[in-house]
Amino acid sequence: MKAVQMNEYGGAEVVMVVENADKPSIQPGQVLVEVYAAGVNPFDWKVREGMVRQMAELKFPGAILGGDLAGVVAEVGTEVANVQVGDEVYGLAGALSSHGSFAQFAPAAAGSIGVKPKNVDFTTAAALPLAGVSAYQALVETLHLTSGQKILIHGGAGGIGSIAIQLAKHLGATVATTVSVAGAGYVKGLGADVVIDYEKQSFKDELSDYDAVFDTIGGEVYAQSFEVLKEGGSIVSMSAAVDEALASAHKVTAYSQFTQATTERLAELTKLVESGAIKVNVDRVFSLDEADVALEYVKTGRPIGKVVIKVRD
Ligand SMILES: NC(=O)c1ccc[n+]([C@@H]2O[C@H](COP(=O)([O-])OP(=O)(O)OC[C@H]3O[C@@H](n4cnc5c(N)ncnc54)[C@H](OP(=O)(O)O)[C@@H]3O)[C@@H](O)[C@H]2O)c1
Numbered sequence: 001m002k003a004v005q006m007n008e009y010g011g012a013e014v015v016m017v018v019e020n021a022d023k024p025s026i027q028p029g030q031v032l033v034e035v036y037a038a039g040v041n042p043f044d045w046k047v048r049e050g051m052v053r054q055m056a057e058l059k060f061p062g063a064i065l066g067g068d069l070a071g072v073v074a075e076v077g078t079e080v081a082n083v084q085v086g087d088e089v090y091g092l093a094g095a096l097s098s099h100g101s102f103a104q105f106a107p108a109a110a111g112s113i114g115v116k117p118k119n120v121d122f123t124t125a126a127a128l129p130l131a132g133v134s135a136y137q138a139l140v141e142t143l144h145l146t147s148g149q150k151i152l153i154h155g156g157a158g159g160i161g162s163i164a165i166q167l168a169k170h171l172g173a174t175v176a177t178t179v180s181v182a183g184a185g186y187v188k189g190l191g192a193d194v195v196i197d198y199e200k201q202s203f204k205d206e207l208s209d210y211d212a213v214f215d216t217i218g219g220e221v222y223a224q225s226f227e228v229l230k231e232g233g234s235i236v237s238m239s240a241a242v243d244e245a246l247a248s249a250h251k252v253t254a255y256s257q258f259t260q261a262t263t264e265r266l267a268e269l270t271k272l273v274e275s276g277a278i279k280v281n282v283d284r285v286f287s288l289d290e291a292d293v294a295l296e297y298v299k300t301g302r303p304i305g306k307v308v309i310k311v312r313d
Helices: 040-047 122-126 129-142 157-172 181-190 219-228 245-248 263-274 288-298
Strands: 003-006 016-018 029-041 068-076 088-091 104-107 114-117 150-154 176-179 192-197 210-215 228-237 253-256 284-288 304-309
Touching: 003 263, 003 288, 016 288, 029 122, 029 129, 029 288, 040 176, 040 288, 068 104, 068 122, 068 129, 088 122, 088 263, 104 284, 114 228, 114 263, 122 284, 122 304, 129 157, 129 228, 150 157, 150 219, 157 176, 157 181, 176 181, 181 192, 210 219, 219 245, 228 245, 245 253, 284 288, 288 304
Parallel strands: 150 176, 150 210, 176 192, 210 228, 228 253, 284 304
Antiparallel strands: 003 016, 029 068, 029 104, 029 304, 068 088, 088 114
């Protein structure tokens, strides 16, 4: 099969497209997905560069990159009850498994895939799993965001932020978001009530008494975010470990999220997409042959929304 492989960690130069990779076999509890499209996340170039190798080492030579996928179930392993051969699905392959989704076929845990939303094509569906579940897990399950609350969402034009804005508005919250000037019109269109250009304005000077912050950035942005929260508020970060000292000084609750794309969360995301509450903007679509360019574009191209590799028609 055709696949995007690496034989060592590095930059764009280590990414190779091969035509004769072995079709992966599946373990109990897994399904083999014929990949129609694979979403590209910042995590994928971090895996490529070895930045997350402490979580799991890739198996060289021939490690296949990629997490997000949408496609059709080609084989079902033992101990799988939730899907059948021929089902249209989306979800996550193991981005650190060395058998990722940037390939014509990818194994995935049955518990990490769900039924694809019927109202979007495979390319759009592939943009949703990691970003959509990240937003759902944070806003619904951790923050329990409700109508009338105020939330600051950082990185509103990014993959996670753009879905989080729509979900927060759907839940009835007032949304402030930070973006660069290129994303300002986009996030207004998603329903953001307050738009802050992070390159010109200081969000901590503009906002106060917020119930919640969803931080997709980390570092100084995370530290300063505590200043906009009211007492009793909460912050979830995708990129920073919990700072207990800051949380206690501001009398707020801090969480650090590890996103897990489960079948149950994907089912909730599917409902939100099918009802029209959440739409995803696919900024650019690349072919499998252009995977090296796609990864660089996600790293440095400042996409608005998501980037997808289309694997087949
Ligand atoms: N913990 C987990 O389980 C988990 C899961 C998924 C993702 N993540 C992490 O979460 C982060 C966000 O993911 P993503 O897919 O949303 O990334 P993304 O699509 O690259 O979006 C990031 C956004 O942040 C904006 N940004 C950059 N610097 C900023 C600043 N100082 N203030 C406000 N916004 C800023 C960028 O805008 P410009 O391009 O205009 O600068 C971009 O739109 C990544 O680091 C990713 O690795 C963690």
